[in-house]
Amino acid sequence: MTFVKRSGTQPLLIVAAACVIGVLVAEPASLRVLHDSKPGESVTFNRDIAPIIFHSCSTCHRPGEAAPFSLLTYTDVKQHARQIADVTRSRAMPPWLPEPQELKFADELRLRDAEIDLIARWVEQGAVEGNPQDLPPQPKFVEGWRLGKPDLILTATKPFTLPPQGTDSYWNFIFPVPIQETKWVKAVEIRPGDKRYVHHANILVDREEASRRQEKEPGAGFGGMEIRIESQVFDPDSHLLFWKPGTVPYVEPEGMELRLDKGTDLVLNTHLQPSGKPEVIQPSIGLYFSSHPATKLPMLLQLENDVKLDIPAGEKNFLVTDDFVLPVDVDLMAIYPHAHYLGKDIQAFATLTGGKKETLIHIPQWNLNWQAVYRYAEPVRLPKGTTVSFRYTYDNSDQNPLNPNRPPVRVRGGNRSSDEMCHLWLQMLPVNFDVAKGDPRMALQEALARHNVEKNQGDFEAHYNLGSMLQTRDDLDGAIREYQEAMSLRPEDATANNALGAALVARGNAARATEFLRKAIQLRNDYFDAHYNLAFALAGQDDFAGAAKEFQLALGIRPDDAGAEANLGVALAQLGRFKEAKAHLQRALEIDPEQPVAKENLEALKRETAEH
Ligand code: HEC
Structure with a gap:
């Protein structure tokens, strides 16, 4: 009977994470008409200054937002007039770091020189209010979710209490996404918690539950400024999901939706600033789904x-x-x-x-x-x-x-x-x-990956990623070489041991693979892939009892893995334990009616048992 492997014991791609995904930006630009007030003519709040403030400042300078005071009325602005002249001249406000350049950014938040001059003149002239009829209407802001009610709202299981003092804190919240099928996300809204203490936040997509291993207890989250996520198979990050004060959620262009699979975690990496008293931070994320899948391949x-x-x-x-x-x-x-x-x-x-x-x-x-x-x-x-x-x-x-x-x-x-x-x-x-x-x-x-390897022979991730790229296009010798380089840099890395083992199995060198796979398991006992790959390595040496045991251990970690059930069935059949084999093959088909190994082998088993 055939022993059919599941297609590919897959390598992992390490994405040297850090922040990211998204695309921020300030409120949609409304039209700004700069009154061409002549030198000598007096500058007034109502006619000249209010339009600038409403357009460029009020998004953040209003109740509930990040800025420490509101800039919505004449009284608000007059109270801070001199400071406003200073921070606009120095370009500290509105916060916008890039210099002007030929390639334009969307929603640039940068005052024109003429606007800065106007503010300065207004202050010099005594910050006059002017004619009430000149005052434009106050900007309208959407309260609550900016894009309306999300299709799915995720809230952090446990809040994080920000210590009253000390330096900035970095906290990561994990949001399991309760979806049963793949969804396409056209917008993500991040509500990070009290905006006075959350300085910025960004989302990483974790398809492997890799972040959960860093939590001390489920749902608690974990500290750290930069995080690293390993992702199985080639599935590079595609979107920048980033929040900072003033951010308006960005709706992806048609075809650029973010894919979200069942079992994915979203990890919200937050930068928090202490306030002097303990603050409870409990962020939420709103997801807006699209009815059609993405057609483009951003990366x-x-x-x-x-x-x-x-x-x-x-x-x-x-x-x-x-x-x-x-x-x-x-x-x-x-x-x-x-x-x-x-x-x-x-x-x-x-x-x-x-x-x-x-x-x-x-x-x-x-x-x-x-x-x-x-x-x-x-x-x-x-x-x-x-x-x-x-x-x-x-x-x-x-x-x-x-x-x-x-x-x-x-x-x-x-x-x-x-x-x-x-x-x-x-x-x-x-x-x-x-x-x-x-x-x-x-x-x-x-x-x-090649560029990084050339630049730095000591770059573990570059060797590793190059290895997995080579493996994906079936250059097994190249992959083995790169994994070995990676392993020489970090012999105690479970992921690299597993990948090298998997590549050796695929290359037909099951005996050598065993050593690395056992090492991977020794380093991380609940490592599903390593148990799974070790099972193949043992089967490759006709040790079907050993293989069955490893498939069983793998199933202890992921009980609903149809591939492990099917292959366990096959291993048992090899041992002549047909009844048990049949039960496992059937269980595999209950989990996934299309499981090819189970389908093929159940047929073979029926023929075999009928003949005897
Ligand atoms: C993207 C959000 C945002 C926008 C837009 C913004 N501010 Fe601010 N502003 C802040 C925050 C947050 C602070 C608190 C200080 C800090 O974190 O730097 C602040 C502080 C200030 C201060 C106090 C500075 C100090 O030294 O204490 C002034 C004055 C000010 N803003 C004026 C303005 C003016 C005028 C505009 C528009 C031309 C503007 N801001 C636009 C977020 C914003």
Whole structure:
């Protein structure tokens, strides 16, 4: 009888996570008419200033939002007039970090010079109210869910109590998504809790329940600024789901919906600031579903060069760069630069094959507190061969007001808030590709993994990801080589042991695989894949009793896995235990009536038992 493997003991792709998904941005721009008041003519609140404030400030400066006071009436604004003139002149408000550039961002929140001058003149002239008839209506804001009632609302199981004092906190809330079938999400609204204490938040999609392992008790969440999610099979992140004060939920363009499968967790990574008293934070997420599946294949490409971050204390201008050549044509949809507190000048640009250079973003004065995802007003076409580069400089001197260390200390790359980071996330949509030649995102991912391996032989994740890319396109020798490199860097990594074992099984080297798979299980006993793969390795050496035992252990971890049931049935049949075998094959078909291994082997079993 045949022993049919489930298609592929799958490798894992490690996405060096950090923040992300989404696309923020301020309230939809309403038309701003700047009254061309002549020099000498007096500037009034009602006619000249109110339109600017309503458009650019009131979104956040109103009750229930992040800003410390309201800017909705003449009295509100007059009270803070001088301060408003200062913060607009320095461009501290409204918060918008990028310099103006040729490639426009959607919903740019930046005052024009003329507006700043007008505010300054108004204050100089004594902050006059003016004619009530000139006052435009106050902006209307939607209370509650901005896009109306979501199709599904998820609320954190347990609130997190933010300690009254201390430095910023980072807390991750896990939201299991109770759906029974795949859904397509066209918008996500994040309601992070009291906006005065939640500085920003972003969602990561966890398809493997990998984050739950970090919780001390189910539903409690866990701390940490940057998190890392391992995802099985090639399923790269695709969307930037990001919230900061003033964010209006973004509805994805037709065809760009986010896929959400049964069993997925959403992990909300929040940046919290203590208030002086304990604050209870219990965020919710609203999901809006689309009736049709996505047709496009967006992907988040993450450039980084954290290994180069080793910034001496006092260093004012520490430069880190990276240059990556695109292997396919893409449309760049959004960009999200990320550094911690020492980041200063943040730049990214594209150099086209003809030599033309386009600034993708330039932030001359980085501020982690106002980090954001920037979406382009129009997709930016970047043809194959374009070099995407970043140049980040870091200021580790005591002249950097955001430097958390006084006096400064040496700082290296890492995930803690006391470490530094240089990441650039790019939401890209491959275009002009030929599906017959494979998934274009795969080409992007493989090129990136190769780039990272070349840049840094000591990059575990790059070796690992390159291995899984090679394995996906059946280059098993290449995959084994890369997994071995990864393993030499982290011999105690359960994921890498499992992947190497799985690749060796696929290569027909079951005996060698056994060692790594046993090691993976020793490192993580509840590792479903490792038990499953070990079962195959043992079966490959005709140890069907051992295989049956491992399938049983795998089923102890995931009782409803049709593949494990089916293969357990097959292993038992090999041992001549036909009755039990039949029961397991039938159970597999109860779970999944189309389970191919069960279908095929149940037929074979019937024939076999009929003959005897
Ligand atoms: C995206 C949300 C947002 C927008 C838009 C915004 N503010 Fe603010 N503003 C804040 C927050 C939050 C604070 C609290 C201080 C901080 O976190 O930096 C603040 C603080 C301020 C302060 C106090 C600064 C200080 O040093 O204490 C002033 C003045 C101010 N804003 C004016 C404005 C004006 C004027 C505009 C429009 C031109 C504006 N803000 C637009 C969020 C916003």
